[in-house]
Amino acid sequence: MKKSALIFIVLLTSFAAFAQQKISGIVIDNKTKESLPFANIYISKTTGTITDAEGKFNLSLNKEITSIKVSYIGYETVTIPIDATVKYLKIQLVATQEALDAVVLYNKENPALQIMRDAIARKKDNDPERKLNSFKLNAYNKLLVTANPDSINGQIDSIYTKKDGELVFKEVDSSNFDFKKDITRSHIYMTEKVSEISYSSSKGKREKILATRMAGFKEPIYEVLGIKIQSFSFYNNKYELFGTSYPGPMAGNALSKYKYKILDTVSNNNRESYMIYYSPKKKGETSGLEGILYIDRESYALQKGIAEIKGVIDIKAVQNFDYNNTFQVWFPTDKEIQIRKGKTDDTVSLFGQAVRVSRSTQQDSTKTVNSNKQDVSDFIYLTSKTKNFDLAINEPVTIRGRGLAIEIEDQAHNRDEAYWNQFRTDSITKRGKETYVVLDSIIEKDGVEKDIYLARKLLKGYYPTKYIDLDLRYLVKYNNYEAFRLGLGGVTNANFSTKYRVNGYGVYGTRDQDFKFGVGAAARLDKRTQTWFGVSYTDDLVETGSSRFITDRRAFSLFEPRLFNIDLFYEIRRLTANIEHQITAKTQANLMLSKSNVESTYDYGFVNNGEIFNSYEITEATFSIQWNPFSEYMQTRHGRNEIKTGFPQFAFQATQSFDGFLGGDFNYTKFDARIVHEIRPIDKGVTSFLLKGGLGIGDIPISHLYHTSPNNPNKDVLLQRFSIAGRNSFETMYFNEFFSDKYAMFQAKHRFKPFKIGKSFRPELTLISRFAIGDAENIERHLGQEFNSLEHGFSESGFEINKLFAGFGLSFMYRYGAYHLPKFEDNLSFKFTYYFSLGF
Template identity: 30%
Template structure:
């Protein structure tokens, strides 16, 4: 070979090498060979010094320092490693690296005597949680782009649902082929949003959706689905996934519950070590656990990325998450990408002989991250989560500025097809109808029918059929006029009422209401400004009430929020009340006879302070999350004696709710209620014991299961309800997961002048009332939503009955998981 040819080949090889490493960059994407899905956080080592990096949340990688590259080695837990020599890097097809799954079991890991080396790393991560937790920063702000698609993933459906069908056979099914061709062209559903968030320590945050797009809909409430699926960071003791809570593998004491294994080690260009550590629950450990892989960076011993999913599915939805963190300002680790994958086991799509579950794939990308900037309280406002009025009308220029990547042909086709379907079938109108139904109303033109008024029941009235109608915003926005009519079969009386409501400011929760009614209420009962939510069992107690007082009159109330998490209601009322129990008020007045009617003129202030609730403002409606604690409720009432009122008095009441969730004992609920009357009032304006006893009834939370209805009467009292819900921590099998609760309740009270209350039987609570019980919830589960169980309570102490059998109460428990 001549020297010229050798020289030409040398120049050509140098040229090829330069072209291969143009701009000193090697880039590509790692995918799962079996399903083509992107693989995030794959470890990539590129020289003998074990220097390397990991793929991002979309499986992409970028290497800038090409001169350091000697080879590419890709590794990930549960997959066969891939080794690419330097001279073969350029032949990676379209920059794609494919990895193949292999079995990986804890049984295959050899555990040597002594401390697990992974524990030293995990313990350092636990020690640095406050240092690395974004919610411990003084402030932060960012802009986020959210995208969620719904489709059908055959492989994941089979793997998670236990389907043993042969994939090859499915591919031969003509209907399955058509479905695959359809899904190759478009998704089932697609939604996007752009939000701006501000945070100020401790716990004050506000997020505004500035742009939203939902295939088939203009109504913005759907964007909540993509934004509320997982904890924002991986540093709290309990991690929330799709509203279920799991013990964090990097929480204190986690090394006693989780098995950790160092599966890989790489080094960054700045000299930090990155440990890949797999985690899963230890054998014979019973708790709500996760499994996955943590990538821990030794700079501040922080989470660099995490992949996690529950060990056990709840049977309704399967969920898996991915989070990636980056150093901001070379000092603070902060989430930059969050992925969520949902598998809807409760929904089935059929294609020929095959059945598949829909899946949802959500991705969130954060940018414009600013840490420890000055953010004042007033900069955030009173709303936690708000959708801008013009969010669904934003131009393409805004979307192009925030989208992480341009829309794919599948995305574009999805919008085109589903938007046309939405317009043709008026999906926005149907969604609004469904929302109205969910609130308990049936919309008929400009009227809403109140479902709760159609049929009701309590012991005093028996069955109570009726109807309630209210105008909706189709007639007049922000004004509603309505009324109701009902009849009690047991007491043989008609009840009715009318009301007029004005929404003065939806965002400020400001309303004015006018009411007139001829109805009844529980004698000696009390209510606070609270809504326990759909999952609460407290409302069952209403069915057992057997002593009620009739009333007729009117009231005016004004509701508003003076502070961010403080709700208030001011009311003025005038009612005439009477009772048919044979009671008479013995205050020396000769006109006081059984069934005597008395006038009550009263003004009341009700307060509800819920510092941890989340407020959503969407489509001109303020929505609050239920069940947050702590919660404090207070009532202050003043009665006036004049031509409109027969009594001069004060009534004050308070209620405190506390709830904690611990890793070893489950959920602890404490409810303390107290009240006091200053002045002389008929018994039905005092306080009963808040009982719920019948021979065999449904269990009712925060009431006395063994106390007879209206057995006790007080003008001042305090009650304590303590419930320890162990969940399935004490006992669980694969198919049987009962939840065990221990309950203890006590009450103290007094009645200053019992001789005033004549014609009725009652006891007083000076000696203290005590009861304890045990509940076995979810012995039977229906559709993974309704749980049936059994419980028994026992009454003891000064007010225990001489006959031991009478101290027991047996309860059927009925719970809902919505």
């Protein structure tokens, strides 16, 4: 009996050991010794793997096999014997030139190009988002940051120093031992998400998050949920990985971006497909996509897509499709993405930013010796898996509103285990459950959630308290009229109410010794359309000639450069009522009615109908609309957030002033328009354009005319004009030099990639050119203030060298053209710049 038990244990142990057999290796050309990316490795007729972009592979064998087969188009297929002792294979394939010549001769060109032309041409017949009228599905996603405990040597490390040719024990390092113990118990991090994906040809695609859980957080970090980890489909013209958009390998212009090569033909769902390898035609500083497309031989639809990025980190994304016979379409069923530590120093882009390696100084092996050579960071990886299920095709789908990419149910973060178990396609393990327990405890103890909440508010310019967020914009500012402007403001937050808000501020000018204030209140009429009705009263100063779009989002900066030199303000006491409404998620509208009392702080009179007005009343109705067609938005229980800023962006505004209505003194009409555009190619600088204009008709006092953001102090000597450059202002145009009732301005900027001068010294060069043209009718009606029109066109060009030290840089601009001044130095602007950066 004991002997039988012993035999059983031995056999079981042998089987377990065999089941854990792992084989790694590389496939190369036997002559050139170059690796062969994405070669097929078959364990059986239906199972196997492919090599990665470097020709490397890993096999986990769960049953006994005696051989594997390796194939690669243009090479002889080989069979490699396998036994339990094999751990690593270096497989060399022999090219068969005859087979390659036959394929090329028959097609008269690279055959992969014609296959890709056909696949791209038939996208409208194969892409589910083009072919289908609608679809709806559920998706379960699990993201882990983890490591395989079996890969880690958990021995306690002994560190020795060399002294007189002998090793002398220095200390014990138990970090590997502790890490293996911890990683065996739980993952490093874990999140889960259940979504409902709806699509209709008329309203596009919408993700509704039904349940979400982030280890350690009672409420999710919504900005993280807004990150597009992986595109929904390889059919998209832009394929997105972790917030960075790459040219899609099946985009309309893909053949100009990628090289293609046939690797093999394989079978999937009893349908054959071409294996097409793609890689960038041009290698940039940042690693680009390369991978495999499995193209159906019958329909030229996509059966499977693989994308890899190799560099300081390695990224691999896989998406599988399944054939739906009823609707004759290959539909995405699941996708996975993995990130691991890379083996090269090549730059990789994450979230639109370059990730570069920074090598730490290694220990001198001639003086220090570690008994354990293993670096556990080599085994840590991130994996995100999404499984689609409950697919319904061409059935009625309801998507309320347009343009919203993600909608999060209010109770998504409060789902119980029973709810989660309805949707989990991958059961949660004991190790996964323990991850939530461990991180919930750690993050609560360290107050991480509160710190993140505080950081999120601070970046928007608020300091949160329980019910009121203090507005940091009003703390301290400076201008030439008030000198220091000190104050405090605040607005109620979601803890106070999600349906009502109250705001207010008070400021004091140290030079004019005057107190200014504003108060307001608003009520939300509809959550989905973010419709708010509000009233406000303001008693404050406004810059003469300034104009704003009332749909502009709140902007916060540490300081506003142009404010330092402004000295021409008018006092305004204004009562407003306004209604905000989201026509679509990408289209915001605002209608405002205001009654204002205006009084100049400078010598000024406006002649109208034979009367001189030193102070006056204005009654205005303003309608403004902002349209950002390429941005993406997310709706949370706290409101609507922009999760991806797209360009171009458009704004339009119409204003009508009424003479005699509610005491208004003037009648005029104003139209304003603005277009903002940015081009951000990977591996290159950023090119931005700003086109803005306004047209005023009627009796318009100087307070409501236009200036084009002048930013040059009225000083005689160049160095006396040294100040802070603005973002979109005319640096050589003197304050109060021009006012117009109609104008157009254009700005073009190009910011080059940072120069690699030192580890922490990476200045940025920006080229800038600006032009403005305008006119002002009946300048003689404006008494007490002398100014010119812009009828001949104003031009300036120059450059900035930014981030020379702690965010500071220098600006150099030159004024030329019709308004060029006789004295050379009067056409120059020399200032410093400041660009706040968090360092990532």
